[in-house]
Amino acid sequence: xxxxxxxxxxxxxxxxxxxxxxxxxxxxxxxxxxxxxxxxxxxxxxxxxxxxxxxxxxxxxxxxxxxxxxxxxxxxxxxxxxxxxxxxxxxxxxxxxxxxxxxxxxxxxxxxxxxxxxxxxxxxxxxxxxxxxxxxxxxxxxxxxxxxxxxxxxxxxxxxxxxxxxxxxxxxxxxxxxxxxxxxxxxxxxxxxxxxxxxxxxxxxxxxxxxxxxxxxxxxxxxxxxxxxxxxxxxxxxxxxxxxxxxxxxxxxxxxxxxxxxxx
Numbered sequence: 585x586x587x588x589x590x591x592x593x594x595x596x597x598x599x600x601x602x603x604x605x606x607x608x609x610x611x612x613x614x615x616x617x618x619x620x621x622x623x624x625x626x627x628x629x630x631x632x633x634x635x636x637x638x639x640x641x642x643x644x645x646x647x648x649x650x651x652x653x654x655x656x657x658x659x660x661x662x663x664x665x666x667x668x669x670x671x672x673x674x675x676x677x678x679x680x681x682x683x684x685x686x687x688x689x690x691x692x693x694x695x696x697x698x699x700x701x702x703x704x705x706x707x708x709x710x711x712x713x714x715x716x717x718x719x720x721x722x723x724x725x726x727x728x729x730x731x732x733x734x735x736x737x738x739x740x741x742x743x744x745x746x747x748x749x750x751x752x753x754x755x756x757x758x759x760x761x762x763x764x765x766x767x768x769x770x771x772x773x774x775x776x777x778x779x780x781x782x783x784x785x786x787x788x789x790x791x792x793x794x795x796x797x798x799x800x801x802x803x804x805x806x807x808x809x810x811x812x813x814x815x816x817x818x819x820x821x822x823x824x825x826x827x828x829x830x831x832x833x834x835x836x837x838x839x840x841x842x843x844x845x846x847x848x
Contacts (some may be wrong), residue, residue, distance in 0.1 A: 647686075680693040
């Protein structure tokens with residue numbers, strides 16, 4: 585039997601009924617595979633292969649806001665032996681991603697190198713396809729949609745005692761589970777693209793996995809607004825500043841052991 589694939593068009597009308605949830609809050613777990621290529625010295629502790637954190641998405645009034653939960657804090661620096669120190673940097677309480685679901689405008693507030701940045705961009709819509717597969721997440725009936733991104737990603741490696749980061753070509757398969765029971769195009773990523781709330785997301789065959797663990801109808805709508813604390817930059821300007829900070833970190837660490845910072 586041939587699998588039937590349907591292309592999703594956000595221009596299609598979505599039939600809704602009175603009583604469907606249009607605002608609320610979702611708690612997610614996020615598990616990230618650490619993309620590192622480092623030869624460890626004898627006796628050194630192995631590097632962590634995954635990192636799990638929590639975040640929440642608030643939605644309502646055609647807007648959504650993603651933020652880390654209060655219990656998430658950057659981990660302490662760890663000594664791994666052989667002069668190698670590892671620090672895992674995760675999104676803190678000041679890291680926010682706001683999306684206007686009506687017009688696709690995205691505003692992100694992120695802290696990097698002891699500075700806050702405000703990055704304004706627009707949602708880059710993907711070509712989603714329905715697979716026909718269904719599932720149930722937290723008692724919500726969900727449909728599966730798939731898409732593909734073609735771009736670049738950073739890979740960190742250790743060569744001759746020196747940490748190096750380079751960009752490589754990257755094609756990622758994305759699998760999303762969304763529910764029409766909550767007809768709001770919100771989620772932990774790829775907001776304003778699917779006709780229902782995303783409760784599960786797999787990016788790059790397990791490289792990054794989001795799972796909804798709690799859905800609530802209670803939310804303070806006044807908190808769903810664009811962040812404003814930080815230096816305003818475009819996405820391209822932020823990438824350039826981030827590269828400069830990484831280079832400075834490496835220079836400052838010269839002669840005092842090797843350090844790898846695994847950034848979420």
